[in-house]
Amino acid sequence: MTIELRDVVREYHIGGQRVRALDRINLQLNGGRFVSVVGPSGAGKSTLLHLLGALDSPDSGSVIFDGTEIGRLSDEQASAFRRHRVGFVFQFFNLLPTLSAWENVAVPKLLDGSRLDRVRDDAINLLGRVGLGNRIEHRPAELSGGQLQRVAIARALMMDPSLILADEPTGNLDSATGASILRLLAEVAHEGGRSRLVVMVTHDRDAAQATDRVISLQDGRVGSDHGDRLRNDERAAVRR
Numbered sequence: 001m002t003i004e005l006r007d008v009v010r011e012y013h014i015g016g017q018r019v020r021a022l023d024r025i026n027l028q029l030n031g032g033r034f035v036s037v038v039g040p041s042g043a044g045k046s047t048l049l050h051l052l053g054a055l056d057s058p059d060s061g062s063v064i065f066d067g068t069e070i071g072r073l074s075d076e077q078a079s080a081f082r083r084h085r086v087g088f089v090f091q092f093f094n095l096l097p098t099l100s101a102w103e104n105v106a107v108p109k110l111l112d113g114s115r116l117d118r119v120r121d122d123a124i125n126l127l128g129r130v131g132l133g134n135r136i137e138h139r140p141a142e143l144s145g146g147q148l149q150r151v152a153i154a155r156a157l158m159m160d161p162s163l164i165l166a167d168e169p170t171g172n173l174d175s176a177t178g179a180s181i182l183r184l185l186a187e188v189a190h191e192g193g194r195s196r197l198v199v200m201v202t203h204d205r206d207a208a209q210a211t212d213r214v215i216s217l218q219d220g221r222v223g224s225d226h227g228d229r230l231r232n233d234e235r236a237a238v239r240r
């Protein structure tokens with residue numbers, strides 16, 4: 001999968017004041033990659049993530065997701081797009097406190113109209129995949145921070161989306177637990193044959209170092225962009 005941003009501008013107008021949160025961003029992001037977005041507070045990182053996930057639209061320029069201009073979708077189209085193509089992972093997990101781990105994982109399918117008993121096996125399989133096969137009936141209050149984030153990642157994978165967006169997913173975790181979440185996100189991006197893109201906003205330099213590509217934003221612009229190397233298999237394909 002591929003996402004292309006062309007001359008993307010996003011401006012906010014509050015009380016006569018204009019803030020240009022994104023200022024002519026041009027980027028191409030490819031599947032199979034774990035990409036981090038870093039930069040000072042207010043640089044536009046969350047704004048960028050929202051545009052990638054069709055939670056927001058640019059004022060000018062375009063966001064092209066596998067050939068579809070997602071910046072111009074109607075509200076209804078955007079919500080269908082998000083439901084099927086994007087998984088979101090947040091700093092504060094955003095799990096429903098009264099539901100068990102597997103029910104939380106199942107939520108995206110329920111919102112899409114599936115019956116709970118039909119999706120139970122898939123939800124439990126996903127929990128197994130993130131290392132929580134022995135916690136399926138636990139509620140959020142009965143899980144550790146790292147476990148909560150694993151549930152959230154399993155939930156993000158429930159619709160098998162080609163894009164996972166994570167805003168500070170390790171922000172509330174100690175460094176060892178955070179490192180295990182980073183390994184899991186890398187696995188999700190590198191899973192063979194799937195071409196899934198994982199984009200993570202982070203303040204943590206070590207977390208960014210663990211990713212394939214580090215894009216730094218500064219005042220709404222791309223300051224630096226390191227590490228978008230072809231993987232070995234891709235290099236071999238180009239040579240062939």
Ligand SMILES: Nc1ncnc2c1ncn2[C@@H]1O[C@H](COP(=O)(O)OP(=O)(O)OP(=O)(O)O)[C@@H](O)[C@H]1O
Nearest residue numbers: 012013014019021040041042043044045046047048
């Ligand atoms: N809904 C909004 N209304 C008005 N201004 C906004 C809004 N959202 C963001 N901004 C402004 O846009 C700029 C970029 O905000 P953004 O949230 O993308 O920053 P960020 O890089 O994610 O920062 P942080 O690291 O603090 O989360 C900031 O100057 C902010 O004040």
Ligand SMILES: [Mg+2]
Nearest residue numbers: 045046047201
């Ligand atoms: Mg932010």
